[in-house]
Amino acid sequence: MLTPLKLLILEDNALDAELEAAQLRAAGYDCDWRRVQTREEFEACLDRPDFELILADYNLPSFDGLSALGLLKERGLEIPFILISGTLGEERAIESVKAGATDYVMKERLERLAPVVTRALNDRVERVKRRAAQQALREANRRLQGLSARLLQVEETERRRIARELHDSVGQLLTAVKLRLAGLNPSSPDYASRRSECVTAIDEALEQVRRMSRDLRPSQLDDLGLMAALRSHLDRQAGSAGFKPNFTHDRVPPCLAPEIETTCFRIAQEALTNIARHAQASEVWVTLAGTEAELRLEVRDNGRGFDVTAARLGAAAGRSMGLLSMEERATLAGGRLVLDSASGHGTRLSLALPFMRTSTGQA
Numbered sequence: 407m408l409t410p411l412k413l414l415i416l417e418d419n420a421l422d423a424e425l426e427a428a429q430l431r432a433a434g435y436d437c438d439w440r441r442v443q444t445r446e447e448f449e450a451c452l453d454r455p456d457f458e459l460i461l462a463d464y465n466l467p468s469f470d471g472l473s474a475l476g477l478l479k480e481r482g483l484e485i486p487f488i489l490i491s492g493t494l495g496e497e498r499a500i501e502s503v504k505a506g507a508t509d510y511v512m513k514e515r516l517e518r519l520a521p522v523v524t525r526a527l528n529d530r531v532e533r534v535k536r537r538a539a540q541q542a543l544r545e546a547n548r549r550l551q552g553l554s555a556r557l558l559q560v561e562e563t564e565r566r567r568i569a570r571e572l573h574d575s576v577g578q579l580l581t582a583v584k585l586r587l588a589g590l591n592p593s594s595p596d597y598a599s600r601r602s603e604c605v606t607a608i609d610e611a612l613e614q615v616r617r618m619s620r621d622l623r624p625s626q627l628d629d630l631g632l633m634a635a636l637r638s639h640l641d642r643q644a645g646s647a648g649f650k651p652n653f654t655h656d657r658v659p660p661c662l663a664p665e666i667e668t669t670c671f672r673i674a675q676e677a678l679t680n681i682a683r684h685a686q687a688s689e690v691w692v693t694l695a696g697t698e699a700e701l702r703l704e705v706r707d708n709g710r711g712f713d714v715t716a717a718r719l720g721a722a723a724g725r726s727m728g729l730l731s732m733e734e735r736a737t738l739a740g741g742r743l744v745l746d747s748a749s750g751h752g753t754r755l756s757l758a759l760p761f762m763r764t765s766t767g768q769a
Contacts, residue, residue, distance in 0.1 A: 408436035411523075414451055415441045416462040416474055417490075426461055426490065426519060433520030445469045445477075452481055458530075459523060464491030464498070464510075472505055479506055484533065486526035490519075553734055571618060579611040624671075632667045633658060633694060636674055640692050647682035649690050649707070656695040659761070666759050669739040670694075670703050673732045677705040677755050680728055685709025685753065700741075703757040711747045 411430065417423040423441045430437050440457070442448050443466065451457070460478070462471040471489045478487055489502050492513040499510050508526045511519050586604050590597060619625070627635040637653050644651035674692065681687055687709030695702045717729050729745070732755075736743035740760050747753035 408434055411435040411437050411459065411527075412457040413437050413439035414457040414460045415439055416443070416448055416460065416466070416469075416471065417441055418443045418463065418466050422463070422490075422513065425516060429516050429519045430523060433524075435520070435523070443469075445473070448474055449477060452477060452483065455483055455485060458485065459526065460485055460487045461490055461519075462487065464489050464502075465493065471507075472502060475502070475505055475507055484530070486523075486530055488519075488522060488526060549730060549734065553730065556731075568618065571614070575614050576611050579607050579614075583607045583611075627667060627671055631660070632662060632670060635667075635671055636692060636694060639671075639675060640678060640690070643678045643682050644690065647687075649681070649687045652689065652691040654691075654693050656693075658694050658696045658701070662701065663761070665739060666701055666761065669735050669741070670701060670757065670759060673735055673743070673755075673757055674703060674705055676728050676732050681705075681707050681709060681753070684712070687752070699760060701759045701761060703755075703759075705755045706752065708752045711749050711751045711753055713749065714745050714747050 408431075413427070413430070415423045415426060417426075420441065423439075427437045427439050440451070442451060445468070448469070460474075462474050464471040471491070475487055475489075478485065486508040487506070489499075489507050489510040490513060491510070502510055508529070509522045511522055583604050586600055586607075590600055590604075594600075624635045624639060626638050633655055640651045640653055643649075678690070678692075681690055685707050687707035689708050691704070691706045693702075693704040693706075733743050736757055736759070742758045744756045745753070746756070
C-alpha cells in the first residue's frame with residue numbers, strides 16, 4: 407500500500423520535479439505534489455501550509471533554496487525541508503544544514519531521495535511525540551505544584567479546625583466536667599442530678615471525639631471494609647443534606663488492597679461532599695462493582711450540574727482543588743476518572759481502579 411504524501415516542490419525545471427516525484431512513487435509514496443518557481447508562489451503556499459514536506463532547488467533564476475528556508479523559519483513552520491542541487495558543494499551543504507535544512511540531495515544521486523525523505527518524516531513524527539510528551543510533563547509538573555501548595559494549605563486549615571474543635575468543644579466540656587466534679591459533695595441533695603450532668607457532658611465529649619476521628623478516617627474502612635464505609639458515609643451525607651440515598655454493589659471482592667480502598671473511598675467522599683454543598687440534589691446513586699481486572703465506582707445525582715471545563719480551569723487557577731485532587735488520586739492509583747455533567751442535567755462520576763495484590767496474594 408502506498409503512503410500518502412503531500413509535497414511542495416520549489417523547482418524551475420518541470421522535468422526535474424517530475425523525476426523527484428517519480429523517485430518517491432517508486433519508493434512507495436503516493437505523492438500529491440505541487441510545483442512553484444517564484445518567491446511569491448512559495449510565500450503564498452506558506453500562508454496555507456497543507457503539505458508535509460518541501461523539496462527545494464538550491465539555485466533558481468530569481469530565488470534560492472536558502473532564502474526559501476529563511477521564509478519557512480520566519481513563520482515558525484516545522485516542515486521538513488530538503489535541498490536538491492546539481493552544484494551544491496560540501497561547504498554549502500554544511501552551511502544549509504546549519505541554517506536549518508533537514509538534509510540535502512544531489513541531483514545526480516536522486517536514488518538517495520526516498521531514504522532521506524523517509525528519515526525526515528520519521529524525525530518529524532518523533533519531534534511531535536517528544537513535544538507532546540514534554541508538554542504533558544510540564545502540565546503534570548504545574549498540576550503537581552498546585553496540588554502541593556493546596557495540600558499545605560489544606561493541612562494547615564485542617565490543623566486549625568481540629569485545634570479549634572478540641573479547644574472550643576471537647577476542651578470546654580472537659581473543663582466544665584472538672585469544675586462540676588470538684589464541687590460535688592456526696593451528701594448534697596443535688597448530688598445525683600449534678601453527677602448525671604457530668605456523665606452527659608462526658609458522653610457528649612466522647613461523641614465529638616468519635617466524630618472528629620470518623621472525619622479523619624472512618625473506622626468502618628479498616629474494620630468492615632470499603633462497602634460498609636461507603637454506605638455509612640452516604641447515609642450520613644444524605645441525613646445532613648436531605649437527599650435520598652441509593653447504594654448498590656455487584657461482585658466486589660471481599661479483600662481489596664488498602665491503597666485501592668482508600669483511593670476509592672476518598673474520591674467518593676469528595677464527590678458526595680460536593681453534591682451536599684453544591685448540587686441541590688434530591689436523590690443520589692452510588693454503585694460499586696467489580697470486574698475481572700477493575701473496581702468500578704459510580705456516583706450520580708439529579709442535581710443542577712455544572713460546567714466541567716470551567717471547573718477544571720478554576721482548579722488550575724487554584725480556586726478549587728477538589729476535582730483536580732480526585733483526578734490525581736485516580737492517576738496515582740493507575741486508574742481512570744471520568745466526570746460527565748451539564749447545567750440542569752445532574753452529574754455522573756465514573757472511576758475505574760485496577761486491582762492490586764494484597765500481602766496475602768488476594769486481589
